[in-house]
Amino acid sequence: MTCLIIAESAIFVIFVVAYLFYLGKDLSGPAPRQVLELPILNSICLLSSSATITFALSSLRNNNAKRFSFWWLVTIALGAYFLLGTGREWHHLIHDKGLTIHTNLFGTTFYSLVGLHASHVVVGLLALSIVMAFALAGSVRQEHAERVHVLSLYWHFVDVVWVVVFTVVYIIGH
Amino acid sequence: MNGTIRTSELGGALPLVSIPEREKTVFDYVHSWLVTVDHKKLGLMYILYGLTFLVVGGAEASVIRIQLAAPNLHIISPQAFNRLFTLHGTTMVFLVGMPLIFGFANYLVPLMIGARDLAFPRLNAFGFWLSVFGGLLLYFSLIGGEGMAGAGGAPDVGWFAYAPLTAKAFSKGHSTDYWILGVMVGGFGSIATAANLITTILCMRCRGMALFRMPLLAWLNLVMCGMVLIAVSPLTAAQIMLLLDRFAGSHFFDTQAGGSAVLWMHFFWIFGHPEVYILIIPAFAFASEIIPVFSRKAIFGYPVMVGATCAIAFVSMSVWAHHMFTVGMTSVGNTFFVVSTMMVGVPTGIKIFNWLGTMWGGKLRFATPMVFSIAFIFQFLIAGLTGIMLACAPWDWQLNDSYFLIAHFHYTLVGALVFMIFAAIYYWFPKATGRLLSERLGKWHFWLFIVGFHITFDTMHIPGILGMPRRIYTYEAGRGWGIWNLICTVGVVFQVIGTLIFVLNILLSLRKGRPAGNDPWDAWTLEWSTTSPPPEYNFAEIPTVKSRRPLWDLKHPTDPDWKYE
Numbered sequence: 237m238t239c240l241i242i243a244e245s246a247i248f249v250i251f252v253v254a255y256l257f258y259l260g261k262d263l264s265g266p267a268p269r270q271v272l273e274l275p276i277l278n279s280i281c282l283l284s285s286s287a288t289i290t291f292a293l294s295s296l297r298n299n300n301a302k303r304f305s306f307w308w309l310v311t312i313a314l315g316a317y318f319l320l321g322t323g324r325e326w327h328h329l330i331h332d333k334g335l336t337i338h339t340n341l342f343g344t345t346f347y348s349l350v351g352l353h354a355s356h357v358v359v360g361l362l363a364l365s366i367v368m369a370f371a372l373a374g375s376v377r378q379e380h381a382e383r384v385h386v387l388s389l390y391w392h393f394v395d396v397v398w399v400v401v402f403t404v405v406y407i408i409g410h
Numbered sequence: 411m412n413g414t415i416r417t418s419e420l421g422g423a424l425p426l427v428s429i430p431e432r433e434k435t436v437f438d439y440v441h442s443w444l445v446t447v448d449h450k451k452l453g454l455m456y457i458l459y460g461l462t463f464l465v466v467g468g469a470e471a472s473v474i475r476i477q478l479a480a481p482n483l484h485i486i487s488p489q490a491f492n493r494l495f496t497l498h499g500t501t502m503v504f505l506v507g508m509p510l511i512f513g514f515a516n517y518l519v520p521l522m523i524g525a526r527d528l529a530f531p532r533l534n535a536f537g538f539w540l541s542v543f544g545g546l547l548l549y550f551s552l553i554g555g556e557g558m559a560g561a562g563g564a565p566d567v568g569w570f571a572y573a574p575l576t577a578k579a580f581s582k583g584h585s586t587d588y589w590i591l592g593v594m595v596g597g598f599g600s601i602a603t604a605a606n607l608i609t610t611i612l613c614m615r616c617r618g619m620a621l622f623r624m625p626l627l628a629w630l631n632l633v634m635c636g637m638v639l640i641a642v643s644p645l646t647a648a649q650i651m652l653l654l655d656r657f658a659g660s661h662f663f664d665t666q667a668g669g670s671a672v673l674w675m676h677f678f679w680i681f682g683h684p685e686v687y688i689l690i691i692p693a694f695a696f697a698s699e700i701i702p703v704f705s706r707k708a709i710f711g712y713p714v715m716v717g718a719t720c721a722i723a724f725v726s727m728s729v730w731a732h733h734m735f736t737v738g739m740t741s742v743g744n745t746f747f748v749v750s751t752m753m754v755g756v757p758t759g760i761k762i763f764n765w766l767g768t769m770w771g772g773k774l775r776f777a778t779p780m781v782f783s784i785a786f787i788f789q790f791l792i793a794g795l796t797g798i799m800l801a802c803a804p805w806d807w808q809l810n811d812s813y814f815l816i817a818h819f820h821y822t823l824v825g826a827l828v829f830m831i832f833a834a835i836y837y838w839f840p841k842a843t844g845r846l847l848s849e850r851l852g853k854w855h856f857w858l859f860i861v862g863f864h865i866t867f868d869t870m871h872i873p874g875i876l877g878m879p880r881r882i883y884t885y886e887a888g889r890g891w892g893i894w895n896l897i898c899t900v901g902v903v904f905q906v907i908g909t910l911i912f913v914l915n916i917l918l919s920l921r922k923g924r925p926a927g928n929d930p931w932d933a934w935t936l937e938w939s940t941t942s943p944p945p946e947y948n949f950a951e952i953p954t955v956k957s958r959r960p961l962w963d964l965k966h967p968t969d970p971d972w973k974y975e
Binding site: 239247249254262345 | 601604605608609639640641642643644646647648650651654658659660661662667668669670673677680
């Protein structure tokens with residue numbers, strides 16, 4: 237998983253570099269500051285899901301299956317809410333502001349970087365849901381803690397990437 | 411020559427009790443290879459896959475050389491010529507180089523570190539089939555490039571696919587998409603296998619095998635896999651952007667909407683330059699195993715070899731823009747990349763020095779693997795020197811994208827990598843099949859190939875200096891290029907005959923080769939302690955090692971290595 241994270245980080249680095257490289261080089265509007273709003277609640281949800289997945293993992297290590305399922309479900313819910321928030325932001329941008337990937341360089345780099353991250357959230361949610369299904373079937377036990385730990389590393393990675401994306405897109409780019 | 415040691419001491423094959431089975435059909439045999447997760451079978455399939463495409467890519471190169479043999483030839487159409495050099499480059503790097511190095515790593519690394527398989531055998535099979543699928547996608551463009559209904563059309567954008575040539579407006583049809591997807595899927599396979607090998611080397615070494623007791627081959631593959639993780643993913647990212655450009659209407663490399671074609675160059679070479687080191691480091695790995703055995707000496711300067719490899723890997727990550735001197739960077743940028751490029755020469759020089767130091771005063775045996783290795787040292791040195799010449803920005807302004815450049819990197823990739831791959835095949839073929847390759851045919855192969863190589867690629871520097879650009883379809887008479895191109899093409903004939911002899915050697919030796927025994931070369935690393943071919947579980951008993959040369963310790967109990975390390 238560490239290897240995967242290294243390789244994935246390199247992919248994100250390239251997209252971030254492209255975003256920063258094209259920042260402010262648009263030939264036409266809209267510019268970031270005209271349309272972007274800070275997704276504060278969204279970010280809080282995603283970042284706190286890193287904490288809840290840690291709670292889930294420690295519950296599993298203490299052999300408390302019920303608490304594990306609870307915190308795991310909370311993690312999935314927070315991740316899903318984040319995804320919903322991204323979807324609403326995109327809907328707002330596309331329908332109300334008329335910014336698509338085709339519009340200008342900002343659209344190109346914004347949708348691809350945020351979309352790349354969102355696609356990782358989707359993959360993470362799928363993996364989390366599979367574990368949830370196993371947990372509901374009663375087959376996630378203490379001895380599986382190591383595997384769940386590896387999956388949680390991926391989820392933490394997705395969160396850390398969001399910190400970078402948030403900084404680059406919503407703070408530097410603003 | 412045949413080692414008299416008792417292999418059971420290091421865990422040879424278990425005496426198998428034969429169980430009566432129903433007779434195996436051809437279908438069972440093929441099925442067992444298709445579903446295998448055994449690192450040795452996957453390794454052999456990788457190598458077979460690489461060698462098959464080596465023949466395909468070589469045939470493409472031969473047609474290119476025939477077209478260029480004389481001025482004003484029109485043997486193939488200009489369009490076919492563009493497709494041929496694109497396919498030749500892409501094939502040789504992604505479908506020959508990568509599968510071959512991963513094939514050898516797959517086969518040898520677990521055997522050398524005393525493991526029974528890779529850490530994730532099924533991921534290994536997944537990686538292999540992904541890269542096969544990638545290769546098939548690329549070649550499917552030959553029939554599907556213009557859509558299934560239209561005529562075929564392979565990609566014709568060159569192997570580095572510069573923007574904006576790859577934009578939808580200039581590359582119609584789907585051939586470029588097949589290039590993107592084929593290479594991308596193969597890249598996923600490479601990343602998976604690299605992660606797998608790293609985990610194996612870090613976590614699955616046998617008892618006593620500290621990191622600094624590993625054979626150098628394992629060390630160098632560890633470094634190479636680390637580079638794959640960091641270098642291949644930028645290409646994947648850039649290709650995702652290109653796909654978005656082509657299908658979603660984004661503007662990453664669309665200069666008319668303010669996008670930048672130079673950005674693609676940067677992204678491609680951030681992958682592209684580490685990639686050539688990814689390809690050459692396994693060649694170093696083979697040399698570091700073969701040269702000591704045929705010099706009857708332990709490798710000279712083991713820790714320095716490890717350090718130099720890490721240094722090469724590190725520096726090679728910051729040299730990519732020496733491919734772009736002619737783009738027009740700032741003078742600070744130029745200077746940085748000139749200096750960093752020249753710096754790679756230092757650890758590389760250390761390596762060449764250490765190989766020579768290993769041979770110096772040794773009892774040299776000129777078997778086929780060794781003669782290929784010696785040729786490798788010589789040719790890699792020359793390739794390095796022309797590399798230093800091209801690293802000087804003013805020199806590069808004159809000769810970038812000329813045939814001098816083509817001669818330079820073919821010297822590294824053919825003169826070094828392909829020669830070492832031949833050496834490795836002659837060296838480890840007995841381990842994989844239980845039979846030795848014929849030395850007589852091997853020497854014929856070697857001499858024909860090296861003569862052909864030098865006729866073609868020594869000569870190729872000259873039309874480059876005379877101003878012949880790469881990738882031109884044909885040229886006017888009277889430029890003074892004709893005679894040199896003719897000589898280049900003549901050399902190809904020798905190389906083709908040499909390669910045919912090699913294929914013949916493999917086929918004949920598989921049937922009638924001399925039985926190899928466990929340890930035909932009197933070598934020192936763990937793979938030679940088990941049977942040839944090794945059983946599925948590699949070692950009946952996981953060995954314990956005390957030094958870098960466990961088999962030396964076993965053969966010379968009175969004078970073991972571990973006393974001196």
